[in-house]
Amino acid sequence: MQAVKENITVQPLNGNNRIDNTDFEVRSLDSMCINESQITHPWWYNFKYMAVGIVFGIVFVKAEIISWYRIQEMFRLQSFHMYGVIGTAVVVGIISVRLIKRFNIKTMHGEKVEFHPKKFNKGQIYGGLLFGLGWAVTGACPGPLFAQIGTGVYVIAVVVLSAIAGTWTYGYFREKLPH
């Protein structure tokens, strides 16, 4: 009930008429990529995330994760490759998160690493299914799309623009969709 109350709280407008959306319910439905850090850094600190992204992009291409063929083989059970990639990544991720929690490892700026439980809603079912349908057509989830453009397949920019349009359409109809 608390969350419902927060939903109707009127947010103050700031200078450029944009509401700073601090509504937790809106954010939790979209609980990915939350910036948990409370410390404000100069913008160029973000280059460290670019460095991580570069490693990720190289792996994407060299392990052929961005390949349309590998995705088709995964969904037709013709290759173990993608199952191996995702499975290994999850195992390494689980161990890492366990270690961080167990030994209370802090960030490089000394902050406590924050985790938030994800709330279940029907979007994970309906949206997940729609995403899966799209994934098998394009042979790419959002990350690989950017890597595909990097390898010189420029027409994928159209796919990215269409994905942005899809995201916008979701935002437009969000209150009418079952969650």
Next chain:
Amino acid sequence: MIEMLKQPWPWYIAGALIGLIVPALLLLGNKHFGISANLRHACAACFPANINFFKYNWKKEMWNLFFVAGIFLGAIIAAKLLANPNPVIVNAKLAAELVGYGITDNTNLLPKELFTVQSLFTLRGLVMLVGGGFLVGFGSRYAGGCTSGHAIMGLSDLQWPSLVATVMFMAGGFIMANFILPFILSL
């Protein structure tokens, strides 16, 4: 060494490196691994259109845009310096099926018959590129995340809603690849 790096990397190397992105982002600054949120930031930055879902301080999530820019740069590096000189190996059954749809060029990671600007002017290409992209964007936000946010980050933190999402991603993929895509590829 360079010759070895140019070959396709095995799944266990790639999987381990991707898994390590989770603690890397957490320890660099409390950031949760996820990519599809960038599509939302793009909406919030460019076309918020007074929609509540896009009225938030996207600049606070700037790190995510840097991360995605890194993916793009990494792919350029891999394609320029570490390109595999050989054609992509495709499962024989898949290759035989694709011949039936006129898809035979496997010199690149993406089949040239499907992923060129010219294919935008065919019904098949338009449905796949524009329709597929739309589903990816709509579905990932509706589900609250994509493969990275749910299947990797969510499962790493043992979140059962993320398991539900991951199972549905796979279900959608199986349905599309086996039952719907054959019709689209025949267009």
